Amino acid sequence: xxxxxxxxxxxxxxxxxxxxxxxxxxxxxxxxxxxxxxxxxxxxxxxxxxxxxxxxxxxxxxxxxxxxxxxxxxxxxxxxxxxxxxxxxxxxxxxxxxxxxxxxxxxxxxxxxxxxxxxxxxxxxxxxxxxxxxxxxxxxxxxxxxxxxxxxxxxxxxxxxxxxxxxxxxxxxxxxxxxxxxxxxxxxxxxxxxxxxxxxxxxxxxxxxxxxxxxxxxxxxxxxxxxxxxxxxxxx
Ligand SMILES: [Zn+2]
Numbered sequence: 001x002x003x004x005x006x007x008x009x010x011x012x013x014x015x016x017x018x019x020x021x022x023x024x025x026x027x028x029x030x031x032x033x034x035x036x037x038x039x040x041x042x043x044x045x046x047x048x049x050x051x052x053x054x055x056x057x058x059x060x061x062x063x064x065x066x067x068x069x070x071x072x073x074x075x076x077x078x079x080x081x082x083x084x085x086x087x088x089x090x091x092x093x094x095x096x097x098x099x100x101x102x103x104x105x106x107x108x109x110x111x112x113x114x115x116x117x118x119x120x121x122x123x124x125x126x127x128x129x130x131x132x133x134x135x136x137x138x139x140x141x142x143x144x145x146x147x148x149x150x151x152x153x154x155x156x157x158x159x160x161x162x163x164x165x166x167x168x169x170x171x172x173x174x175x176x177x178x179x180x181x182x183x184x185x186x187x188x189x190x191x192x193x194x195x196x197x198x199x200x201x202x203x204x205x206x207x208x209x210x211x212x213x214x215x216x217x218x219x220x221x222x223x224x225x226x227x228x229x230x231x232x233x234x235x236x
Contacts, residue, residue: 027189034136035176036071038218039120040223041141044080047121051086055125055161062165065204066173070219073212077219079173085118091128095147098130102188110138117144121172132194133163134171145172154195163197163205176220183208 047059050180067078090113099107115138117124123145129152135144145168150153155161163184171187179190184205186192197205207215 036174038174042080043120045082045121047084047123049125053125058162058165062169065166072218074221075219076221076223089126094126095130098133101133102131114144134168134218157198159199160194160197164194
């Protein structure tokens with residue numbers, strides 16, 4: 001082998017290593033927060049909770065809010081039908097995933113107990129205390145939203161649980177955070193926290209014009225289910 005060939009080989013290996021590093025870092029970022037990644041099919045939504053959980057009607061309100069917003073911005077995308085399942089909540093798995101999402105950058109490992117839930121988008125109304133979250137896509141067309149016990153602050157403050165649910169569903173359809181505490185999607189790294197949603201009058205915090213434009217970019221007017229996965233759930 002000539003010296004020149006060794007050099008070329010080394011350069012090629014270096015180039016491949018760089019490419020892999022870039023892919024790894026992009027994947028890590030995507031898996032951490034995974035904002036801006038749209039659904040490719042109409043997601044069925046399953047709520048897992050205790051019987052008669054007072055948050056059930058808030059989830060219905062949240063889904064209606066997003067479908068009305070999508071309609072108003074001219075999008076062809078809608079969240080699918082909402083089903084309800086009463087079964088035990090894997091509390092420790094939710095706490096662990098919440099810590100992973102909130103606490104550190106990097107790939108997020110989805111606990112086994114949360115991998116095979118019945119919905120495309122499964123919303124778990126939990127009984128324990130953690131930072132409510134929307135998880136990344138962990139399998140084709142599968143996401144998890146975890147909502148903490150509403151009797152813990154700040155969810156026990158008037159109007160907060162309503163907006164936290166809508167905020168997390170906003171993440172679940174691809175929106176990220178802004179830094180304006182008067183807005184629905186304000187969040188880390190800005191200092192606003194859910195207590196800012198407190199209001200004696202029920203009200204849903206607004207979206208920015210940029211977020212509405214982003215919704216329409218992710219889900220345009222002619223949006224159609226693009227993969228076989230879940231296409232059976234597509235709205236007629
Ligand atoms: Zn958030």
